[in-house]
Amino acid sequence: MKAITILGSTGSIGRNVLEVISQxxxxxxxxxxxxxxxxxxxxEQIRKFKPQFVAIGERKEAEYLKKTFxxxxxxxxxxxxxxxxxxxADLVVVSIVGMAGLKPTLSAIRTGNDIALANKEILVAxxxxxxxxxxxxxxxxxxxxxxxxxxxxxLERFSPKALKKVIITASGGPFYNLSRExxxxxxxxxxxxxPVWKMGRKITIDSATLMNKGFEVxxxxxxxxxxxxxxxxxxxxxxxxxxxxxxxxxxxxAFISPPDMKLPIQFILTYPERxxxxxxxxxxxxxxxxxxxxxxxxxxxxxxxxxxxxxxxxYPATLNASNEVAVEAFLEGKxxxxxxxxxxxEVLSRxxxxxxxxxxxxxxxxxxxxxxTRKIVENYAKVFSPT
Ligand code: MG
Numbered sequence: 001m002k003a004i005t006i007l008g009s010t011g012s013i014g015r016n017v018l019e020v021i022s023q024x025x026x027x028x029x030x031x032x033x034x035x036x037x038x039x040x041x042x043x044e045q046i047r048k049f050k051p052q053f054v055a056i057g058e059r060k061e062a063e064y065l066k067k068t069f070x071x072x073x074x075x076x077x078x079x080x081x082x083x084x085x086x087x088x089a090d091l092v093v094v095s096i097v098g099m100a101g102l103k104p105t106l107s108a109i110r111t112g113n114d115i116a117l118a119n120k121e122i123l124v125a126x127x128x129x130x131x132x133x134x135x136x137x138x139x140x141x142x143x144x145x146x147x148x149x150x151x152x153x154x155l156e157r158f159s160p161k162a163l164k165k166v167i168i169t170a171s172g173g174p175f176y177n178l179s180r181e182x183x184x185x186x187x188x189x190x191x192x193x194x195p196v197w198k199m200g201r202k203i204t205i206d207s208a209t210l211m212n213k214g215f216e217v218x219x220x221x222x223x224x225x226x227x228x229x230x231x232x233x234x235x236x237x238x239x240x241x242x243x244x245x246x247x248x249x250x251x252x253x254a255f256i257s258p259p260d261m262k263l264p265i266q267f268i269l270t271y272p273e274r275x276x277x278x279x280x281x282x283x284x285x286x287x288x289x290x291x292x293x294x295x296x297x298x299x300x301x302x303x304x305x306x307x308x309x310x311x312x313x314x315y316p317a318t319l320n321a322s323n324e325v326a327v328e329a330f331l332e333g334k335x336x337x338x339x340x341x342x343x344x345x346e347v348l349s350r351x352x353x354x355x356x357x358x359x360x361x362x363x364x365x366x367x368x369x370x371x372x373t374r375k376i377v378e379n380y381a382k383v384f385s386p387t
Contacts, residue, residue: 004269005032005053005089005113007081007104010041012200013095013118013144013261018045020265028269032084034104036096037061043068053087055080082107091269093144094119097202098324099366102126102359109137116268118144121324124215124305125317126362127222142268143223147216149264150242150255151224158247166226167244168216169236170294171196171259173208175337176235180298186337187386188330196239196259205327209340210294214305218316221309228310233302234291240281241289257281301341308348313355314365315348321369322347325377334381343376 004021008014014035021028030049035042036057046054046069055075056062062076075083078100085092085104092108093116094101101119108115115134117123123130134141143149147168155163174195175183191208192201199207206212217231239259246252257263258281266277296303301323308315322344329335335343347369354361 001029002027002090002269003031003088004028005034005051005084005087005092005108006030006095007032007034007085007092007101007108008036008095008097008118009033009045010035010038011095011097012198013265014093015041016261017093017095017265017269018049020262020269021049024270024275027275031089032087032092034081034084034096036100039064046072053084055084057081078103085113086111089113091116091142094122095144097121097200099125099321099363102363106133106359109133109139112137112139114140114142116142116144116265120145120212120215120219121320123219123222124309125320125366126357126359127218127316128312129357129359129362131222141223142271143219144264144268145216145219146259146261146264147243148220148223149267150257151220151245153267154243154245154253154255155224158245160225162247162249163226163230164246164248165230165232166220166224167232167234167246168213168220169234169239169241169243169291170210170213171207171239172235172237172294173210175208176237176295176299183298184336184338188333191330191337195237197261201331202324202327205330205340206323209301209337210299211301211305211323211341211344213294214302214309215320217302217306218309228306233294235294236289236291238286238289240286241291256283299341300345304341304344304348311353313353314357314361315351315353317357317362317365318351318353318369319344319348321366322373325370325373329377329381333386335377335384336380336386339380339384343373343380346376347372 030051032053033051034055039061059076065074081104086107092113095118098121241254244254308319326340326343
């Protein structure tokens, strides 16, 4: 039996992971569960999966949990989540959103647990240092992102020397065909409806701005050690092809599957075994698959990410932090959709980078960027009127 801990078990990915686990009760046991604050869902999960270790971010919810489960040890706050992450497990799934996932993930890595990483912010902000941590700990890192899991499965079969380039597909999100003027009037309610994937709030907005795709370029660079100029993005609205890899001999491999996160989750959980799943793809239904280059003028987030990634140092951490704050402000109705990348661009242009950062410098760039972004958001909010 594989012992699994899920950090962020009440979010979209976490719940999908538990669904896959419940299909194979003979294969997995849940060691630890953590949630930031969704206590009701967490209670149901504890009843069903009987973890040994539980943590909840919000301290007052911890009191309620302790009363509900008097014999269970309940940890609270950030340190509590870190403690559960650091318990021995065969695999720790990291589905905490944003930089809040950093410390618990490091704690899991330093214990020697293998990691399934659904969080991309950590890898965007500190890719180089993060990969050094993985190497030092000698653990396995599985990318829990549909595109990267696809690339992982293709590259497993080939020598890195055979690789020419990788192509990451993007559905384009809900607004790809809108004009610049129409984009300006989008509200958070419009943006939370993704045409293909059902996901958490932050990643849904990141998909709509294409920042998510930009971040995936950065994470692909670090995960697979591929040069920036050998990573391409292509818009593919049907989201059936998740990634393609071109070999030096001119042959390309496309990774095709239904757009369902349970597939990459099952692949990683049962790795290296393959087991049956109810998912299946009727290829004949997809008589039209389209691919076209992204419009980086209309969606500059892609360009911003690539530039921040290539410049390196603390630039990606700055972009990531600024984006987290700007997306939150957009969700709160304080700024318009455009303003997300405009603000990020402004923060990046003010940044004094550290070129060879460790975690300390990355975290200090992160807090600097959050503070500056909040100030700029307040100025934007004064003149913003939602339409
Ligand atoms: Mg993805």
